Amino acid sequence: SAVISQKPSRDICQRGTSLTIQCQVDSQVTMMFWYRxxxxxxxxxxxxxxxxxxxxxxxxxxxxxxxISRPNLTFSTLTVSNMSxxxxxxxxxSGTGHYxxxxxxxGPGTRLTVL
Amino acid sequence: xxxxxQPEDQVNVAEGNPLTVKCTYSVSGNPYLFWYVQYPNxxxxxxxxxxxxxxxxxGSYGFEAEFNKSQTSFHLKKxxxxxxxxxxxxxxxxxxxxxxxxxxxxxxxxxxxxRP
Numbered sequence: 389s390a391v392i393s394q395k396p397s398r399d400i401c402q403r404g405t406s407l408t409i410q411c412q413v414d415s416q417v418t419m420m421f422w423y424r425x426x427x428x429x430x431x432x433x434x435x436x437x438x439x440x441x442x443x444x445x446x447x448x449x450x451x452x453x454x455x456i457s458r459p460n461l462t463f464s465t466l467t468v469s470n471m472s473x474x475x476x477x478x479x480x481x482s483g484t485g486h487y488x489x490x491x492x493x494x495g496p497g498t499r500l501t502v503l
Numbered sequence: 504x505x506x507x508x509q510p511e512d513q514v515n516v517a518e519g520n521p522l523t524v525k526c527t528y529s530v531s532g533n534p535y536l537f538w539y540v541q542y543p544n545x546x547x548x549x550x551x552x553x554x555x556x557x558x559x560x561x562g563s564y565g566f567e568a569e570f571n572k573s574q575t576s577f578h579l580k581k582x583x584x585x586x587x588x589x590x591x592x593x594x595x596x597x598x599x600x601x602x603x604x605x606x607x608x609x610x611x612x613x614x615x616x617x618r619p
Contacts, residue, residue, distance in 0.1 A: 392546075419605045428591065428614070429612065430610065430611045431593070431609045433606060433607075480546055482547075485605075490552060490597070490605075491537075492537070492607055493549065494539075494546040495546050496546040497545070499544075
């Protein structure tokens with residue numbers, strides 16, 4: 389299995405600012421993903437974080453708003469740019485790969501509130 | 504296109520009674536199916552999966568799920584519910600013959616409430 393940590397666990401931000409969320413995995417994973425979740429609701433995939441190349445974004449999400457980095461096989465960041473109250477949500481990262489028997493492991497999430 | 508349906512927003516059950524949380528799916532190839540649980544203010548925890556083999560899959564915390572290909576279902580079950588099982592449960596699917604990205608499609612979630 390893999391253990392995933394996220395920083396910060398929560399933050400309150402002002403409109404128009406940006407926040408970078410870090411995701412650290414305790415072992416190498418092939419794939420890393422970023423999700424958004426409204427409390428009590430389902431997960432929406434934002435993008436796949438590709439190691440050494442640009443992330444692959446899902447429909448409705450763009451790089452200018454959600455720039456993602458993945459410099460190696462254990463670390464990724466998601467930035468929420470030019471935030472508005474509509475960006476208030478829980479952001480989750482996950483990881484999986486060939487050595488994890490199809491299981492996807494999730495971080496604890498970052499709860500973001502935008503005022 | 505892949506999809507997952509969890510028809511019940513909430514399931515209520517008394518402690519000690521059996522519980523079932525329903526999930527149906529749609530994929531073009533053979534499905535990889537998963538159940539996750541989310542406790543308040545926590546990330547998702549993996550419960551169990553079906554990839555191939557026996558249709559009855561046993562997982563963590565006494566949960567099991569039955570894969571039914573003809574009904575395209577993967578219902579989560581537990582013989583005797585505990586109050587501590589109260590949480591949000593997600594079913595997810597991946598298409599065996601989809602792209603190699605390992606992306607999961609999640610259902611809308613079912614809140615399980617076990618009353619003492």
